[in-house]
Amino acid sequence: MSSPPALSALIDALRALPGIGPRSxxxxxxxxxxxxxAAAQRLACALQHAVERLRHCARCNTFTExxxxxxxxxxxxxxxxxCVVETPADQLILEQTLSYRGLYFVLMGHLNPIDGIxxxxxxxxxxxxxxxxxxxxxxxxxxxxxxESEATAHYLGQLLKARGLTTTRLARGVPLGAExxxxxPGTVAxxxxxxxxxxxx
Amino acid sequence: MSSPPALSALIDALRALPGIGPRSxxxxxxxxxxxxxAAAQRLACALQHAVERLRHCARCNTFTExxxxxxxxxxxxxxxxxCVVETPADQLILEQTLSYRGLYFVLMGHLNPIDGIxxxxxxxxxxxxxxxxxxxxxxxxxxxxxxESEATAHYLGQLLKARGLTTTRLARGVPLGAExxxxxPGTVAxxxxxxxxxxxx
Ligand SMILES: [Zn+2]
Ligand SMILES: [Zn+2]
Numbered sequence: 001m002s003s004p005p006a007l008s009a010l011i012d013a014l015r016a017l018p019g020i021g022p023r024s025x026x027x028x029x030x031x032x033x034x035x036x037x038a039a040a041q042r043l044a045c046a047l048q049h050a051v052e053r054l055r056h057c058a059r060c061n062t063f064t065e066x067x068x069x070x071x072x073x074x075x076x077x078x079x080x081x082x083c084v085v086e087t088p089a090d091q092l093i094l095e096q097t098l099s100y101r102g103l104y105f106v107l108m109g110h111l112n113p114i115d116g117i118x119x120x121x122x123x124x125x126x127x128x129x130x131x132x133x134x135x136x137x138x139x140x141x142x143x144x145x146x147x148e149s150e151a152t153a154h155y156l157g158q159l160l161k162a163r164g165l166t167t168t169r170l171a172r173g174v175p176l177g178a179e180x181x182x183x184x185p186g187t188v189a190x191x192x193x194x195x196x197x198x199x200x201x
Numbered sequence: 202m203s204s205p206p207a208l209s210a211l212i213d214a215l216r217a218l219p220g221i222g223p224r225s226x227x228x229x230x231x232x233x234x235x236x237x238x239a240a241a242q243r244l245a246c247a248l249q250h251a252v253e254r255l256r257h258c259a260r261c262n263t264f265t266e267x268x269x270x271x272x273x274x275x276x277x278x279x280x281x282x283x284c285v286v287e288t289p290a291d292q293l294i295l296e297q298t299l300s301y302r303g304l305y306f307v308l309m310g311h312l313n314p315i316d317g318i319x320x321x322x323x324x325x326x327x328x329x330x331x332x333x334x335x336x337x338x339x340x341x342x343x344x345x346x347x348x349e350s351e352a353t354a355h356y357l358g359q360l361l362k363a364r365g366l367t368t369t370r371l372a373r374g375v376p377l378g379a380e381x382x383x384x385x386p387g388t389v390a391x392x393x394x395x396x397x398x399x400x401x402x
Contacts, residue, residue, distance in 0.1 A: 013247035046214035047245035
C-alpha cells in the first residue's frame with residue numbers, strides 16, 4: 001500500500017520547507033486536504049505569484065515587484081544616509097521607529113560560513129558599489145547583535161572604512177524599560193563601556 | 202513602507218497553516234524567495250495538483266485519485282474484516298505489520314467536541330452503512346489510545362454493537378522491548394487486567 005502520487009508529492013514538497021520534518025509535513029498535508037482546501041489553494045496561488053512577481057530592488061536589494069522599491073524611489077528620503085539591514089523585517093522595525101529617513105541596503109542574510117553564506121551570497125560587492133555612489137555620506141550598520149551578525153558588521157565595516165566611508169553601528173546598551181538586575185551582564189558591561197556624558201540641557 | 206503585495210499575500214497564506222505563527226511565516230517566505238524558489242514552485246504545483254486530484258475513496262474514505270483506492274479494489278483482501286483507523290498514516294503502520302489482510306475505514310480524525318468535530322465530521326453514518334454491508338463480520342477499532350480517540354472508539358463501539366456487529370479493539374499492554382520499571386503505571390495496570398493464560402504449546 002502506498003499514498004496516491006498527488007499526496008506523496010505534497011508531503012515531499014512540504015518537507016522541503018525549513019523546520020518542517022516528515023511528521024509535520026504529513027500532518028499538514030492531511031490537514032489541508034481534509035479541512036482546508038481553500039487555504040491550500042490560496043497558498044498555491046500565493047507561491048506562484050510570489051515566484052513570478054518578486055524580484056530584488058536594483059538599488060537596495062529588498063523584495064519588490066517593480067525594478068526599484070517604493071523606499072528607493074521616495075524623493076523625501078535622505079540619500080546621504082544608507083542603513084544596512086539583514087532582512088525586510090529588520091527594515092520594517094527601523095521604519096516603525098519613525099526616526100530614520102535615509103535609504104537602505106538589505107543583505108538578505110548574514111555571513112554564515114558553515115552554511116556556505118559568504119560575502120558573495122550577501123552581495124558585499126553590490127553594497128560597496130552602492131555606498132560608493134558619491135552621495136552616501138554615512139553607512140549605518142544595523143545588523144543584529146548575535147555573533148554571526150556582529151562578525152558580518154565587523155567585516156563590512158572594514159571594507160567600508162577602507163573606502164573612506166563614515167561607518168557607524170547601532171548603539172548597544174540596556175533596553176528601554178529594562179531593570180539592571182534582569183539584564184545580562186554582557187549587556188550591562190557594554191553599556192558601562194559606552195556610557196554617555198550627561199549634558200546640561 | 203509596506204511589503205510588496207505578492208510578498209504580503211505569501212506571508213498571509215503561510216500563516217494560515219496550523220502551527221505556523223507570524224514570525225515563522227515571514228521567515229519561510231523570505232527563505233523561499235531568497236534561497237529556494239524551486240522549492241516554492243514545487244510546493245505551488247504540489248498543492249494545486251493535490252487540490253485538483255485528491256478525493257476520498259467512496260468505500261474507505263482515505264485519500265485517492267481514483268473513485269476507489271488501491272486497497273479497496275484489491276481482490277486478495279478479506280472483506281469480512283474492517284479496520285477503523287484515524288488517518289492514512291495509521292493505516293500505513295498497520296500495513297507495515299504485515300499481519301492484517303482485511304479492509305479499512307479511515308475516519309480522518311477523532312471526536313473532538315471543543316474543535317467542533319462531531320460524529321458527522323468523522324463520517325459515522327458512512328462507516329455504519331459500510332460495516333452493515335452483510336459481508337463484514339468483524340470491525341476492529343484501531344484508533345489511538347489518547348483520551349479523545351478512546352472516547353471515539355467507545356462511542357463507535359456502542360453504535361456498531363447495537364447493529365449486531367462483532368466489534369474489537371487493539372489490545373493495550375506493555376510495548377515490545379519495554380522494561381516494566383520505565384513503563385507508566387496505567388499501562389502496567391491495563392496489562393495486568395488483560396493478562397493472558399499461557400498455553401502449553
Ligand atoms: Zn530599494
Ligand atoms: Zn478505499
